[in-house]
Amino acid sequence: MRVTLTVNGEARTWDVEPRRTLADFLREDCALTGTHLGCEHGVCGACTVILGGAAVRSCLMFTVQCEGKAIRTVESLADSEGGLHPLQAAFAREHGLQCGFCTPGFLMLVVAALEDDPELAEDGGRLGELLSSNLCRCTGYEGIRRAVVAAAGEMKARTEET
Numbered sequence: 001m002r003v004t005l006t007v008n009g010e011a012r013t014w015d016v017e018p019r020r021t022l023a024d025f026l027r028e029d030c031a032l033t034g035t036h037l038g039c040e041h042g043v044c045g046a047c048t049v050i051l052g053g054a055a056v057r058s059c060l061m062f063t064v065q066c067e068g069k070a071i072r073t074v075e076s077l078a079d080s081e082g083g084l085h086p087l088q089a090a091f092a093r094e095h096g097l098q099c100g101f102c103t104p105g106f107l108m109l110v111v112a113a114l115e116d117d118p119e120l121a122e123d124g125g126r127l128g129e130l131l132s133s134n135l136c137r138c139t140g141y142e143g144i145r146r147a148v149v150a151a152a153g154e155m156k157a158r159t160e161e162t
Contacts, residue, residue: 023058034074045134048105055112074104096147098138121152
């Protein structure tokens with residue numbers, strides 16, 4: 001089937017098999033390998049991308065379901081000069097990553113959540129619930145939580161500037 005999508009700001013048309021998952025499409029057809037495949041059952045969150053403003057598990061979606069939509073992957077976070085997104089920088093500073101396998105999924109989950117609700121990081125209960133939806137087997141979640149709290153203010157300030 002022919003699908004037209006906007007991936008990381010670039011609109012293009014592709015021919016895809018109707019059964020091709022969005023995760024496989026992004027990794028293999030778009031060469032965006034930052035989207036990781038862990039469980040392929042929607043449990044781990046490593047494949048999380050932003051689709052139309054919402055965080056989704058790309059292993060559970062077919063590419064054809066995304067017709068006409070905008071998709072953002074972890075590769076979209078760096079600025080045009082390659083500078084880190086505030087959340088990426090905070091993950092590094094606050095030791096929110098170790099092996100890095102889960103990191104792209106956490107980044108996309110949190111970016112979508114903070115873009116939707118800039119106050120989220122101030123509510124420990126809601127933040128904890130959000131973070132518990134993705135799995136990390138290396139760091140625990142304290143460094144990730146600290147990174148989100150640290151980056152939230154900077155992201156909010158950037159939003160207010162525009």
